Amino acid sequence: MADRADEQREDTPYYREGAGGWGSVEGMAKVLLGETPSAGVLDTLRVQNKPGGHMCTSCAWTKPKDPHPFEFCENGAKATIWDLTTARCGPDFFAKHTVTELLDWTDHDLEAEGRLTHPLRFNPATDRYEETTWDEAFAAIGAGLRALDPKSTVFYTSGRASLETSYLWQLFARAYGHNNLPDSSNMCHETTSVGLKRVIGSSVGTCVLEDFDQCDMILFFGQNTGTNSPRFLHPLQQAAQRGCRIVTFNPIREAGLVKFRNPQNPVQMALGTATQISETYLQVRPGGDIAALIGLIKRVLELEDEDGGILDHAFLREHTQGLDDLRAFARQTTWAQIESASGLTRAQLVPVAEAYARARAVIGVYGMGLTQHVHGSHSIAMLVNLLLLRGNIGRPGTGISPVRGHSNVQGQRTVGITEKPELAPIEQLRTMFGLNPPKETGHTTVEVAQGLLDGTVRAFLSLGGNFAHAISDTARVQPAWRDLALNVQIATKLNRSHLLTCENQWLLPCLVRAEEDIQATGPQAVSMEDSLSHIHGSLGRRTPASGMLRSEPAIVAGIAKATLDPNPRLLWDDWVGDYSKVRDLIEQTWPDTFGDFNARLTTPGGFYRGNAARDRQWKTESGRAEITVPPALTSLIGELGSGEYTLVTLRSNDQFNTTVYGYSDRLRGLKTDRMIVLMNPEEIARAGLREGQEVRLVCAHDDGHRREVAGLKVTAYDLPDRCLAAYYPEANPLVPVSLHDGLSKTPAYKGTPVRIEA
Incomplete structure (x- = not known):
């Protein structure tokens, strides 16, 4: 697996063009032509996500006060066209x-x-x-x-x-x-609402859009920007172009965090050039984020011991508690344990930690790759730990930023x-x-x-x-x-x-x-x-x-x-x-x-509802930001057994949540139906399988119920060892209702153990 974001594995599919570009225009056009929308759809898109206009239903990314000429992305356009169909x-x-x-x-x-x-x-x-009336419906309900x-x-x-x-x-x-109000x-992201609140007293992220103009490093964990929040690519492109270092930890190499060709940039569109987004791309093992973060923290603490001046001691003394316990945990955790749990090497993690130690202002961004695990809350807490070490919450250009999906x-x-x-x-x-x-x-x-x-x-x-x-x-x-x-x-x-x-x-x-x-x-x-x-x-x-x-x-x-x-x-x-x-x-x-x-x-740009943690007011039980120690180095339920893999569920580029617009997963280089299972070529060979073979996945979590999804075709893809990926919601029958984060009860869609039956 390549560490550089612009190095791709040539023997498995990938999207060569990067997010955006003519592919994005083509994706919108395909839905536009296939759906036969109403006459006003273009006028709706013209004012979409602009002051006084219509706010897109596709994602929750923020709307800038100074909008671009077109303030919608490919998936936002698809959602609006899908809503305004004439069918x-x-x-x-x-x-x-x-x-x-x-x-x-x-x-x-x-x-x-x-x-x-x-x-x-x-x-x-x-x-x-059968047709009824509103009065009859209301009365009967x-x-x-x-x-x-x-x-x-x-x-x-x-x-x-x-x-x-x-x-x-x-x-x-x-x-x-009643209070039976699930959503x-x-x-x-309920893991955020519970886990983040436990350690900093806020159930939401601390960043605002201006922070992305002022940071000099961004750490991404488990978030697919190109598909789930493509308008976020604009500030990321601007950050990369001004020299901000962007490092991504994700099991799958997602095109939007590799490179981006801005559809609103005539030069990039005409010349076919694209901006590299991530400087380094580390394909962490599913559930291995805790171990990867401990590796970064361990090296930052080593640098503090060697040279001093790395930690923000004044901030830590005034605003946090728990540093000594974290320091002891990091020291007793060996690099061999970190490498085994994360799937990454010391040589991969140390340069990222050293870059973090030199950075002036850092933002931690994450998505469902962190939240949808049995120990997802602890993954979030570990990212908070890393940020707190250098006072990277509560000042301009810093913070923690979960990226939500629904609008x-x-x-x-x-x-x-x-x-x-x-x-x-x-x-x-x-x-x-x-x-x-x-x-x-x-x-x-x-x-x-x-x-x-x-x-x-x-x-x-x-x-x-x-x-x-x-x-x-x-x-x-x-x-x-x-x-x-x-x-x-x-x-x-x-x-x-x-x-x-x-x-x-x-x-x-x-x-x-x-x-x-x-x-x-x-x-x-x-x-x-x-x-x-x-x-x-x-x-x-x-x-x-x-x-x-x-x-x-x-x-x-x-x-x-x-x-x-x-x-x-x-x-x-x-x-x-x-x-x-x-x-x-x-x-x-x-x-x-x-x-x-x-x-x-x-x-314009919306009004800010405020965030106490951004002002370094910690609404926790202690009144301080809590530095915590995880119960294990993995966010999975436990170690994989012989012949077992970790299943990660995915959404395609032609999808919003359970809505499927089509069958192209362009940004992953896949053009197929949705009944596939992705695994790397070496794993295919070790399992005695062949590409295109039809298999059945069976849940390996034993609670007395057999769970399976059959009719999945083996497809070679660049993934970590012992990792499989399949589409959501088709793979949902494999995720036990009892397998969820301990604090938030968010289902473990990104960390379910499975076996393959040929």
Whole structure:
């Protein structure tokens, strides 16, 4: 494996052009031509992610106050085109197809049928969805909820729902009587919310966009910028061009962190030149990040012992505790142990550590490669440890920066979407609305899956998303959906979760963010929070796909009114008629965070909600930043046995979460169907396999249940030894619901032990 980012393994596929460039333009054009979008899509893209415009649903990367001429990326364009398709999936479609028949369709083909147009009720007698009215739907759903114990129900939130919708959703849940408010964060970055808060007192990252203009080193761990947040490539390119050293730790060589050709740079597009992003690219073993970080820390401490002047002693004395324990752990950990656990050599790690020791301002960036492990929280804590040694949190050009996926997944937590009552505005809701919110801890995603299996979850209401297909252990959990007493799915397009039907099942179509939302007081704007804690307003302008669609706030209010006893303080109709009144409620609930919310809604670049850790105020139990020691050198559940591999699940370049736009994984040099398993050529030979051979993967975590995915074709790829990769969500049946981070319960999608059966 090459360490230099621009050195590729020639005997396995890779993308030679780098991220961006004409390939990105071609990828957008392919979806544009194949999807037949509405006439206004180009105008929507023109103002996408700009002040006063529409905020993209594709990712949570921040929106600059001085936008580029085109402030959208390939995947952002795909998402908008996908939303604004002219294809329609109405009652006539469901009259032709039973639910049983649709279960055999691919995920791509289900969504390609287009936008849902009418409220639908599942009819078990005909095995079909049939048209209904909104009044009938609300009345029946309300009656179903009133007949159940509130604590047996779950209100799930997709990461796309706005701050306004999310606030009303959590208010409804708590007025009804539960804290079962899992969201997509439970499946991806909940490890950040729990693990980061434990060590620095903040549940979100500490960086703002300007920090990327001032740093001289960036350390990347487990994040695929080119596919998951391509607009981030602009500040990374600028950083690399001014001499910032970028080092990446990732099992897979992702094109976006190798090189980037800016589609908005005429010279680069014309000449075919690209900017090298990472100076060094180290293919750490899955779960080996803790060991790699200990290696960096060990060398930094050695340099301090040899020469002095490396650690920021004043900062450490004033702001941290635990250094002595970390120092002892690093000294007793041998380089042989570090190399074995990380898959990297001392010779690879030492130069990075020495560069870190010389750097003035360093940012640590990470993604789900760190969070989706059994010990993911400890991986994050180790990255914090490294940054704290030299005071790289709480001054310009420094910080820790988790990169979120869904466009408002961070903001939903900010406005009360949480299963943890201690993080919810319980007292404010009591004072403002005369409620008596429950104090019991609610369900995470993992606990919802367990509740489905044991029958304690009786109703599931989904505010967007494809929950049943996105969770772990899908093959075991999916049959349990049929036993629910009530299942309500609020959605824009048909997906697999809608086909796992119970007798009382409803499919309610809503507006997309780009569409005009007209209520009693006129067009309504919504808001969301990006990865860097800035709040942005978004205004849709496109004609809705159907006159029968309702906005998410209107649907939430309709169900709430049909469910709850009358309360003169719960003004659902007023709030739906004017979303600014919902923002007033949010401001009243969190005045320090959302002061002058409505006045600041269209602030260029968004308005910053603040972060105490950025100001070196540590809201931890000790009042200091905690330097911690990990329980093991790996974030995996344990050592691999003979014939076992670590499975990493991936999203393709033609995919957003469970939405599959097509079958090209261009940025990895792969053009195939999605039923493949990647492994390096040496591993293929050692396993006695051949490329193209069809195999079955079997989960090696023994808890009494056999889990397998068959029909996967062996594909040679540049991966570390004893590492396999397969696509998400196709590989989700292999991840046990019990295999998750110990603190956050985030499923171990990036660290599941498996065996291969030929």
